[in-house]
Amino acid sequence: MSPSPRDLPPPPPPPHLRTWPDREALLADRDRAMGELGGRMLGGGRLGVFLLWLLLLEVGWGLVGAALVTFDEALDPLGAAVSVVLAGLGAGALLPAAYFQVAGVRRDLTARRLFVRWAALDRAPDRDARHRAAGPSLTWLLVSFALCAAGLGLCVAVPVSARPGTTTYAEVAYGVGAGFLLWLTGLAGAAKAVAHYRLAVRLLSPAPPAPRPAARPASSEHPPPA
Numbered sequence: 001m002s003p004s005p006r007d008l009p010p011p012p013p014p015p016h017l018r019t020w021p022d023r024e025a026l027l028a029d030r031d032r033a034m035g036e037l038g039g040r041m042l043g044g045g046r047l048g049v050f051l052l053w054l055l056l057l058e059v060g061w062g063l064v065g066a067a068l069v070t071f072d073e074a075l076d077p078l079g080a081a082v083s084v085v086l087a088g089l090g091a092g093a094l095l096p097a098a099y100f101q102v103a104g105v106r107r108d109l110t111a112r113r114l115f116v117r118w119a120a121l122d123r124a125p126d127r128d129a130r131h132r133a134a135g136p137s138l139t140w141l142l143v144s145f146a147l148c149a150a151g152l153g154l155c156v157a158v159p160v161s162a163r164p165g166t167t168t169y170a171e172v173a174y175g176v177g178a179g180f181l182l183w184l185t186g187l188a189g190a191a192k193a194v195a196h197y198r199l200a201v202r203l204l205s206p207a208p209p210a211p212r213p214a215a216r217p218a219s220s221e222h223p224p225p226a
Helices: 023-042 044-073 077-119 125-132 134-161 169-204
Strands: none
Touching: 023 044, 023 077, 023 125, 023 134, 023 169, 044 077, 044 134, 044 169, 077 169, 125 169, 134 169
């Protein structure tokens, strides 16, 4: 389960309440907070939870799809009752998984806002290199790309391979729905990885040197008085 906002590091104190004895103390707290926030957003544990809720979503949709197929082929009240039971089990898996996926996105947004506030306190290129999280961002992006590709493949392959008179509408709906869940989840993961990396590069890159004032051309100087 994703951490609640109360489990995240607190925001930096406002300027009038800051009591760091020196810059090194500030940088140490900043580094600690940003490292924890980065792990909460892109760490291996967060990716595992992300995929776990996706798996539960697919299991729930699989039960709902089985209920649709069973109801479509039911010839007696017993078949209809079985489809109702399967639909109830599927909803019992789908609803919590969807809730926690959405809650995870909201917690990620909260962690992102905190990350921005801590990063804005100062710049420390030597410490900040690891907070750009290029490796974790790439991992999220590759996993998300695989999910999107698999989802789009299902959404296209299932209708194309359907045979009139053999494949039912319920079976097509089940396959397309499973692919759509994969595609939507992969899209969310890819957007998260790209957004974090762009944000980290913008906030944590070394500040460019201040431009030197241009020298006045010699021709613009007034000639000395005669």
